[in-house]
Amino acid sequence: MVEFLSFRDGETTQEPAVTVESFTGQTNATAVRIEAGEDARELLPYLDRLSLVEVNFPAYGDGRGYSAARILRESGYQGELRAVGDVLVDQINAMRRCGFDSFHPAKPLDDAAVDRALNRYADVYQKAIDGRQPVWAKRHPETING
Amino acid sequence: MYRYDSYDQSIVDARVEEFRDQVQRRLTGALTEDQFKPLRLMNGLYLQLHAYMLRVAIPYGTLSGKQMRKLGEIAAKYDKGYGHFTTRQNLQYNWIKLADAPDILAELATVEMHAIQTSGNCIRNISSDQYAGVSADEVADPRPWAELLRQWSSFHPEFTYLPRKFKICVIASDDDRAAMKLHDIGLKLVSKDGVIGAEVYAGGGMGRTPMVAPQIRDFVPEEEIISYLEACLRVYNRYGRRDNKYKARIKILVHEIGVEDYKRQVEEEFAHMRTLGLNPPTEELDRIRAFFANPAYDTGLDEEIDLADPAFALWVDRQVAAHKAPGYAIVNISLKPLTGIPGDASAEQIELVATLAEQYSLDELRVTHAQNLVLPHVKKTDLYAIWQKLEEAGLAEANLDLITDIIACPGLDYCALANARSIPLAQKIAQRFAAAERQAELGELKLKISGCINACGHHHAGHIGILGVDRKGVENFQLSLGGSGAEDTSLGQITGPGFSEDGVVDAIEKVTDLYLAQRESGERFLDTYRRLGMKPFKEAIYG
Amino acid sequence: MKILTGNDLVSGDVIWWAGDGWSRQVGDSADVSDHGDDLARTEEAALRVVGAYVIDATVTDEGVRPAHIKDRIRALGPTVRPDLNLKPNDADAGNWVI
Numbered sequence: 001m002v003e004f005l006s007f008r009d010g011e012t013t014q015e016p017a018v019t020v021e022s023f024t025g026q027t028n029a030t031a032v033r034i035e036a037g038e039d040a041r042e043l044l045p046y047l048d049r050l051s052l053v054e055v056n057f058p059a060y061g062d063g064r065g066y067s068a069a070r071i072l073r074e075s076g077y078q079g080e081l082r083a084v085g086d087v088l089v090d091q092i093n094a095m096r097r098c099g100f101d102s103f104h105p106a107k108p109l110d111d112a113a114v115d116r117a118l119n120r121y122a123d124v125y126q127k128a129i130d131g132r133q134p135v136w137a138k139r140h141p142e143t144i145n146g
Numbered sequence: 147m148y149r150y151d152s153y154d155q156s157i158v159d160a161r162v163e164e165f166r167d168q169v170q171r172r173l174t175g176a177l178t179e180d181q182f183k184p185l186r187l188m189n190g191l192y193l194q195l196h197a198y199m200l201r202v203a204i205p206y207g208t209l210s211g212k213q214m215r216k217l218g219e220i221a222a223k224y225d226k227g228y229g230h231f232t233t234r235q236n237l238q239y240n241w242i243k244l245a246d247a248p249d250i251l252a253e254l255a256t257v258e259m260h261a262i263q264t265s266g267n268c269i270r271n272i273s274s275d276q277y278a279g280v281s282a283d284e285v286a287d288p289r290p291w292a293e294l295l296r297q298w299s300s301f302h303p304e305f306t307y308l309p310r311k312f313k314i315c316v317i318a319s320d321d322d323r324a325a326m327k328l329h330d331i332g333l334k335l336v337s338k339d340g341v342i343g344a345e346v347y348a349g350g351g352m353g354r355t356p357m358v359a360p361q362i363r364d365f366v367p368e369e370e371i372i373s374y375l376e377a378c379l380r381v382y383n384r385y386g387r388r389d390n391k392y393k394a395r396i397k398i399l400v401h402e403i404g405v406e407d408y409k410r411q412v413e414e415e416f417a418h419m420r421t422l423g424l425n426p427p428t429e430e431l432d433r434i435r436a437f438f439a440n441p442a443y444d445t446g447l448d449e450e451i452d453l454a455d456p457a458f459a460l461w462v463d464r465q466v467a468a469h470k471a472p473g474y475a476i477v478n479i480s481l482k483p484l485t486g487i488p489g490d491a492s493a494e495q496i497e498l499v500a501t502l503a504e505q506y507s508l509d510e511l512r513v514t515h516a517q518n519l520v521l522p523h524v525k526k527t528d529l530y531a532i533w534q535k536l537e538e539a540g541l542a543e544a545n546l547d548l549i550t551d552i553i554a555c556p557g558l559d560y561c562a563l564a565n566a567r568s569i570p571l572a573q574k575i576a577q578r579f580a581a582a583e584r585q586a587e588l589g590e591l592k593l594k595i596s597g598c599i600n601a602c603g604h605h606h607a608g609h610i611g612i613l614g615v616d617r618k619g620v621e622n623f624q625l626s627l628g629g630s631g632a633e634d635t636s637l638g639q640i641t642g643p644g645f646s647e648d649g650v651v652d653a654i655e656k657v658t659d660l661y662l663a664q665r666e667s668g669e670r671f672l673d674t675y676r677r678l679g680m681k682p683f684k685e686a687i688y689g
Numbered sequence: 690m691k692i693l694t695g696n697d698l699v700s701g702d703v704i705w706w707a708g709d710g711w712s713r714q715v716g717d718s719a720d721v722s723d724h725g726d727d728l729a730r731t732e733e734a735a736l737r738v739v740g741a742y743v744i745d746a747t748v749t750d751e752g753v754r755p756a757h758i759k760d761r762i763r764a765l766g767p768t769v770r771p772d773l774n775l776k777p778n779d780a781d782a783g784n785w786v787i
Contacts, residue, residue: 036388061184061267063307067383070304074422090168090185097303116167121160123153125297127424128304135153135297136426143427173699175736193740195763197701226773243700487769558759559767567762569769570783619757 001108005092006080007101013052013080033084040068047077055100057085066098073099073129089113093120099129147210147510148293148437150258157300158255161262165189166248173245188306190264191247195562198242201264202254206274206292206316207235207513211504214511216257218496224250229496230560231481231489233553233604234313235273235513236264240560262300267308269299269379273315275323276512279438280522282470284318285337290435291316291344291371294426298372305379309386310394312379313351316344324515325607325631327359328352330396331378336365343367348378348408349400352601356637357397360405362412368431373424377415381408440471441508441523447473451526458533460582464544466529469522475529477507477521478514479536480543480551484576487569488554489517498539506532515604515631516553516592518546548585549593549658550576553604557597557614558621564597566614566621571595574651579658588658591671592630607631609672610657611638612650623650627657627683628675641684653687660686692718692753693725694760695732695741703763704738711737714775715764716752751785761786 006012017033018026020042031052034040043050053072055065069081080102083095087105092114095103103109127134137144150158165185172182186192190201202217209217217237221229224246225239232238242250254260263270272292279287295314299305305312315326318335326332332347343365350359366374385403387393400408449472453459467476479499481489491499499519503511506528507521514520524532536542545551552575555561557568572595579585594608598615605611611626622644629638645653658671660683665674675683693706694715704711706728708719721728725743732738745756755761766774768783776782 039384061307062388063267063305063309064384064388066304066307067380074418088181091307094301094303094306120164121301122156124303125157125300126302127422134426135157136430138153139151139433140427140429143429173736175734179733179739193696193701195759196703196766197696241701245699558762559769562759564759567768569767573769621758 002111002114003104003108005103005109005114007096008080012082012102015052017052017054034065034068036062036064038068040071041075043072043077044075047072047075047079050077050079052080052082053077054082054084054104057083057087060086060088060091062086066094069095069098069100070129089117093117097124097126097128097130097132147208148205148289148434154297155255155258158258158260158262161189161260162248162251162255165251169244169248184266186247187265188263188268189247189251190261191242191244192265193562194240195558195560197240198244198247199560200239200242200247200250200261201232202237202239202259202261203264203271204236204259204513205296206272206278206289207276207515208278208289209503209511209513210257211500211509211511213257213259214496214500214503216253216259218493218500220250220253221496222493228490228492230487230556231491231513231517231519233515233517233555233602234271235276235515236271237513238556240556265311266306267310267312268306269302269308269312269314272296272299273313273324273329273515275317275319276514276520277323277467277476277522278318278512279440280469280471280474280476281319281321282468283320284335286318286335286342287435287438288316288318288333288335289438290431291333291335291368293434293437294372294431295375298375302379304376305383308379308383309388310391310396312382312396314375320633322631322633322635325604325635326350327635328356328604328607328631329359331375332359333371338365341367344371346374346378348412349397349405350635351395351397352604352606353395354392354599354601355395355398356601356606357401358635358637359397360400362405362409369425369428370420372426373419373422374412374416376424377412377419380415380419381411385411441510443471443474443523444525445472447525448527449473451529455530457537458530461533461542461544462529464546464548469524471523473526475524475526477524477529477532478546479519479521479541480545481518481541482545482551482576483540483543484550484580485573486540488552488572491519495539495541498535498541502532502535516547516551518551544582545585547590547592549579549588549591549610550585551592552576553592553594553608555595555597555603557595557603561597563600564614565599565616566597566623568595568597568603568612568614571612571614571623571647571650574647575654578651578655587662589670591658593654594629604631605629606637607635608638609670609675610654615644617644621647623647625650625653625657625687627680628672630672634672639680641680641687643688656686657683690718690720690746690748690753691722691725691743692746692755693721693728693741693743694718694755694763695729695738698736698739705764706732715755718746718753758786 347359512520558564596603626638729741
């Protein structure tokens with residue numbers, strides 16, 4: 001079983017994450033935690049100084065964190081993006097696609113199950129954050145690659 | 147019809163194996179029911195009143211003969227010999243064993259079918275017009291769009307845990323046969339300066355708070371539809387209510403913040419989304435479109451139909467619609483025999499329709515949201531032969547859009563959520579109005595029954611709608627009038643206090659009698675109701 | 690009386706706690722008194738039942754009768770398919786649920 005998973009090269013951030021409210025009110029914190037329902041766009045002015053954004057999933061069915069992750073990545077955030085809380089093995093793949101690169105689930109995950117989940121689907125239908133070519137791009141390589 | 151390429155097939159095959167793994171984990175106890183439930187629901191497997199129920203996706207209601215035959219085989223092999231066609235153009239099996247579910251999905255995958263996202267808080271099966279591609283009045287074929295959206299919505303990484311389920315419909319005719327404005331998002335294809343695009347409607351739906359979707363954009367060009375829908379969904383995913391499941395559909399968000407504010411937020415998000423390269427190239431829609439090109443219609447066909455047999459003539463008059471190609475017709479097959487169960491078909495009937503599709507309809511058939519079937523490309527000269535075969539199989543009822551063509555959800559006979567039984571009531575109404583002359587006299591009259599507030603039977607959109615409720619442990623039925631799911635979309639109004647099962651049949655007779663007495667030339671029941679208003683109908687019912 | 694019902698995990702069949710195991714016949718139901726919730730947990734953990742819950746029922750001349758129509762329909766089968774009911778030879782079986 002694994003309690004923490006990282007797909008980043010090199011070190012992960014150890015600094016404890018502060019709330020969005022206290023983060024935007026101070027200048028030295030570099031790690032922040034977004035709760036479901038908080039607006040990820042509030043962080044956009046500070047992306048340069050952030051090294052860790054934790055996105056909390058209060059329940060596996062609360063999908064707001066997927067949008068938060070994509071918004072940060074779409075705006076150029078390069079730091080660690082960590083999913084925390086009720087993160088289940090059957091969701092890891094979609095989270096990776098939305099830009100999460102580390103995971104700290106409330107309950108540990110089975111390593112083998114994580115591997116299976118991440119390698120299950122050889123192809124995807126949508127362009128997302130993970131750089132995978134959607135099938136429509138593979139179907140029309142000349143158009144996509146110029 | 148669309149055919150899978152190796153990418154589509156590998157994705158569906160992978161899903162079968164993923165689900166097999168999940169079921170195995172459940173059967174060995176590695177997953178508790180609480181953990182397994184969301185996983186099985188994402189694949190359309192419910193635990194219903196009597197057994198597990200599996201809902202199979204029929205994308206935009208289109209099937210080949212081979213696919214239909216497979217549905218019949220599965221009904222015979224794994225179920226109790228029948229299936230139920232739903233108001234979402236899908237098929238449900240009522241008696242599935244958990245251990246068999248992965249094998250059923252594997253069999254479906256062999257004919258390019260699946261149960262992906264037929265439940266759960268995700269984007270559901272895309273619905274469309276059962277006459278798509280064959281009616282003369284559409285600006286473009288909506289099916290390529292529906293297929294594009296099917297692929298885009300399958301395993302969408304951001305929109306699989308929405309506040310609530312999400313239903314999208316695509317049509318392309320002024321005549322709305324798919325209740326487009328009663329979907330979370332409705333698209334109507336239009337042509338603007340020679341370019342095809344979509345009018346977009348958002349926030350419609352039935353359930354306990356029915357709403358007709360307002361238009362949020364008058365044109366999205368086809369090459370940007372994906373990024374526009376991503377914007378619509380993102381605003382909903384972020385701001386749709388999650389504190390109360392009864393207020394979680396997009397219609398409540400649009401209603402609470404107002405359509406103008408929702409539009410503004412979508413436009414802001416769209417301005418951002420359209421820069422991200424999310425749209426497939428136009429070549430992809432062209433690729434899909436090629437699958438839906440006109441089939442090779444024969445020419446020089448006889449237009450005349452020999453109507454010497456009066457029963458056949460009646461059926462042609464009721465069940466056959468105009469086709470865009472000369473010499474061809476669209477055949478509607480009623481799944482509403484007077485003593486039957488709306489939408490149910492036996493394995494043998496499914497097999498027969500598969501054969502008819504192969505022999506007479508260029509290997510294609512459709513499922514309608516009114517729980518009937520359609521053979522879309524039939525030579526007029528073949529109509530008599532088809533009718534004879536349907537007659538033999540109990541499928542030749544001539545009641546399309548008449549009072550006995552009742553939409554009914556499975557109700558308390560099958561459904562764990564229901565409060566009252568829908569099917570026995572549908573059967574009682576059909577018996578009361580059984581006489582063909584009487585049905586014809588009443589003309590178009592859409593009667594829809596739901597066994598609970600979730601409104602799977604579309605009662606809000608019925609010219610006459612019935613909602614089953616539980617009154618102190620006894621079934622009770624509320625009557626409503628004036629709904630429509632067509633291009634003149636409207637929501638029915640409740641007449642007043644509810645009735646017993648027999649009482650509601652009597653009440654329907656009173657309102658139809660009033661209609662016959664008061665109608666003006668050419669008026670349907672709905673038109674007379676709209677002209678007169680509720681008052682005289684209420685008086686007729688409650689005296 | 691209180692009786693315990695649920696669905697067989699593997700087949701999905703409606704089942705009733707009969708005192709020493711599960712039965713397809715509501716008539717075999719045993720009074721679980723106030724042990725129902727504990728039994729449900731144990732039996733669910735043993736993978737013999739899913740979605741188990743306790744209901745009220747009475748004993749009548751015709752046998753055990755669940756208090757709510759929903760459970761009477763579960764006990765009998767769909768009223769519109771007499772051929773699939775527990776009493777396929779009784780044309781009036783559907784009236785029992787009302």
